[in-house]
Amino acid sequence: MNNSYYVKTLFSLLFFSSTLWSKPSHPTDKVVIPTNNWSSQRVLSNVVGQLIENLGTPVEYINISADRQWGALKRGVIHFQIEVWEPSMGQEFNKLVANGDIIDLGTHEAKVVEDWWYPKYVEDLCPELPQWQALNKCRALFKGSKTTEKGIYFGGPWNYGDADIIRALGLKFAIERLPDESALWEALTLAIEKKRPILLLNWSPNWTDNYIEGEFVNFPLYTEQCENIPEWGLNKKLVKDCGNRRGGWLKKAAAPNLKQKFPCVYHLIQNISFTNRMITDASSLAVITRLSDQDAANEWSKKYAKDIKKWSSLECQQ
CATH class of the missing domain: 3.40.190.100 (Glycine betaine-binding periplasmic protein; domain 2)
Structure with missing residues (x-):
């Protein structure tokens, strides 16, 4: 009788375990936002996160380096990046957009x-x-x-x-x-x-x-030839005999699955456009005023309430 009991228990456990492992996992219903290691990006990511939560969609923040974010964005592990800086990220961004791995969600007014x-x-x-x-x-x-x-x-x-x-x-x-x-x-x-x-x-x-x-130091002005053609500049044997790009763009990037999973968030990110002053103020609230990212986002949102209202006012087909 004891043996029969243990056999039945074992079969029950095996059956229960198999059903757990065979059960398809549910996709997350949260928008996952990366936070990088510079202050304006963290503050403004929290600003956008608050706007998304106002749409009734939960948000999760993940600390990740700028280098590691591209693979996560491509796989849809994170859903968007609000600050893509051309001088440091432009090459990787352009390559992934051209391959269809990520989505270009538009350019901010700011020049960097x-x-x-x-x-x-x-x-x-x-x-x-x-x-x-x-x-x-x-x-x-x-x-x-x-x-x-x-x-x-x-x-x-x-x-x-x-x-x-x-x-x-x-x-x-x-x-x-x-x-x-x-x-x-x-x-x-x-x-x-x-x-x-x-x-x-x-x-x-x-x-x-x-x-x-x-x-900023006045290096020889950047051109694409400077990075690719050694004969272009002062040094005829080596590339990169110039400074980084001046007046570069600041873009927004999205994971390929963002529009399908969260169409209203997709359109919200498209609407957002930061100015130089907005980014400077976001950084200042964190570095000078020493507010937490969330508190800085709250203060920033009060100052730019009219802009936020404009970005959030366009209709969205959910």
Whole structure:
């Protein structure tokens, strides 16, 4: 009798287990939004997330790096990216759009730049700035604590081809790569407090547009030939003998499944257009005011309530 009981129990467990594994999984009913490692993207992703929740659709946020987001977007693991910056993401974005792997949801009004930058007071010590030729002449100003004859350029975790620029233009600089934007701003703040020269990665629109007078280095102007044809520029053997693109676009990207799963969200993202001022303010609320991403999104939404109302007012066929 005991054996019979255990056999029946075993069969019941096996049957129950098989039904669990054979049962098709239900697709998520949440819009999944990536949050990256720069402040404006996180704040504005929360702004858009709040608008989506106002449509009655739940939202989930996932921290993910800019590099890893493309595969997740292609597979529909995340549903859109609200800030695609041309200088750092344009090549990957264009390739995926051309292959039909992601959807181009339009261009913001904002124009962007990502490049080498310094506080304005540095020109008092190196008057030939912002011309790039001044960098080698003034490299001693940018020497770090390490025993090196090279100047130090502080970069972030993102790849802008800075090492290629250094090689192609013969700059006597080394890159000190910092882990995130917070480390960049910490290095910048310390340098400003001591009025010490510093050269670092920056971008615009950003909080520094409002709070710190500074300049981007004037490298040879970017062209597509600079990245592909060695004979094009000053260095006839190497590409990337130019700076990053100035006045680049800022776009929105969507997963291929977004329109089918969440048509109203798809149309909402299409309607949204950020200006330079909007992005600067979003970054400032996080970096200067030190609000959490959600609290910064709340404050930002109050300031730009009229724009939000316009974006949300267009009808949607659910």
